[in-house]
Amino acid sequence: MSETDSCWWQRQAGVLLHPTSLPAPADLGSMARHFIDFLDQSGFRVWQMLPVGPVHEDGSPYLPLSSFAGDTRLISISDLQAEGLINDHFSRGDSYDPEQRQLLAQVYSALKGSDKHQAAFSHFKAEQSGWLTDYALFRCLRRRYGNLPWYQWPDPERHREPGKLAALGWELEYDMGIECLGQYLFSIQWQALRQYAAQRGIRLFGDLPIHVAHDSADVWCRPDLFDLDVTGQPREVAGVPPDAFADDGQRWGNPLYRWDRLEQEGFQWWIDRLQHQIQHFDLLRLDHFRGFEAYWAIPVMASSAAQGHWRQGPGEKLFAVLSQALGPLPLVAEDLGDITPAVESLRRAAGFPGMRVLQFAFEGSPSNPHRPHNHTTDTVVYTGTHDNDTSLGWWQGCSNDTQGLAMAYLAGPSEPFPWPLIRAALSSVAALAIIPAQDLLGLGSEGRMNTPGTVGGNWQWQLEPNRLTQELAHRLHHALVISGRAG
Secondary structure, three states: OOOOHHHHHHOOEEOOOOOHHHOOOOOHHHHOOOOHOOOHHOOOOOOOOOOOOOOOOOOOOOOOOOOOOOOOHHHHHHHHHHOOOOOOOOOOOOOOOOOOHHHHHHHHHHHHOHHHHHHHHHHHHHHOOOOOOHHHHHHHHHHOOOOOOOOOOHHHHOOHHHHHHHHHHHHHHHHHHHHHHHEEEEEEEEHHHHHHHHHHHOOEEEEOOOOOOOOOOHHHHHHHHHHHOOOEOOOOEEOOOOOOOOOOOOEEEOOOOHHHHHHOOOOOOHHHHHHHHHHHOEEEEEEEHHHHHHHEEEEOHHHHHHHHHEEOOOOOOHHHHHHHHOOOEEEEEEEOOOOEEEEEEEEHHOOOEEEHHHHOOOOOOOOOOOOOHHHHOOOOOOOOOOOOOOOHHHHOOOOOOHHHHHHOHHHHHOOOHHHHHHHHHHHHHOOOEEEEEHHHOOOHHHHHOOOOHHHOOOOOOOOOOOOOOOOHHHHHHHHHHHHHOOO
16 A cells, blocks of 8 residues: 555554453443544544454454454443433343353344334345354354364364254354344444544554464364364464563464465455455554465474474465455564565565564664664554553563663653654654553553463453543643644
8 A cells, every 4th residue: 555545644643441441341332432532532533442242251352253243242231221222220240251142142032023124234244244243153153162172172163064054054043043142233333433533533443363273263264275184273383483572482372374375266255354354444454464475383282482494474365365355454563573575675666665663773783673763654653552551561571771862862851651652753854653542641550451472361451541632632732742643
């Protein structure tokens, strides 16, 4: 994507905040609209978030149960009440229902009396039939078998025997209807939110993980597209070699693609996946872009991710097919980590902007690409990402040498951290600057969203109510105006 063919590369700024981090109720309703209003008042034009698919028990948005479904936890109860689809006294009950099934069951009954919604629901199911029915059955079976992954189900279900699936479709018709309804409600509320944002000049910036979860409807439905053995287990799994985040590398555990089979099918699965996401977002961060040039394959029995090896990815062939099918691709390449000249060449050939992270800027030589004087307009600059500590937490934890270099480079910051780093991001020549909400609020490590390579305690940070004040909006607007980024 070039500067000349996209309004994205007008100089602007945005905020990174996942919807689950909104103040309660963290959903697609009033708090999301309030956040959009705050962005508008401040002069920001972009809301960036993490993937919004349904999550596993660990809550990671990067291991969704489906690449196509939405997270029903984000459905707004108050908006459904305003539509008259549930009564004003609806209660979730004594225990938290993470899938909102009690809510969905009530709406399912109410829908029978609404010709308008019945017709729209039927249209939605027909339009999304390529993934929706399989996903609904997947969720119902997963619940039936105590949330065990699909590869631990009985053989007929695990191997998708047609006769068994047909019988299950009849047996689970009501429960599958509830699952489909959840996706319908997510879709209509998402599109309403996107319209609300567009009316205020705010664009939604999503995130597309390169890999999918092993325990997902994607792999259960198309195991032939992944490198699995006859029992459904991966032969090798995804990860990265040792890097700044982990001395032994990271073992993500995702199954690897059979790129040869995907290519034989004209990459249709990827076309469908990207087309679906483009219908929800104006721009997408293509996670782990490096893996499209070459990916780190870890033998499933290896004791450490460091025992992996590089395998060749699909490269330009994939992006040429995607571009031909979908037109100009609204993608930003997450080109962090072990970036070789071949990876950089692929990014430039595809025409995707890259990423620069200021927390990485004050290490190594002056040629460090994250240092502001090396930025280029075809990049998105961040103070930090969801995988980093907050900028204040980073500052408090980095070495004296790093602090000294940063202070010298930033001209002896007179403002408390992280404001010097925020101003450096806004002053960069990068066309788009993204600031995590935690940095705008000056939060320390207590605001960290994720620590790579760890299990537990991640993805839980939530914004406290009333922190996005008019005073903060005014301060941010002034900073955006003087840096030429105010929308």
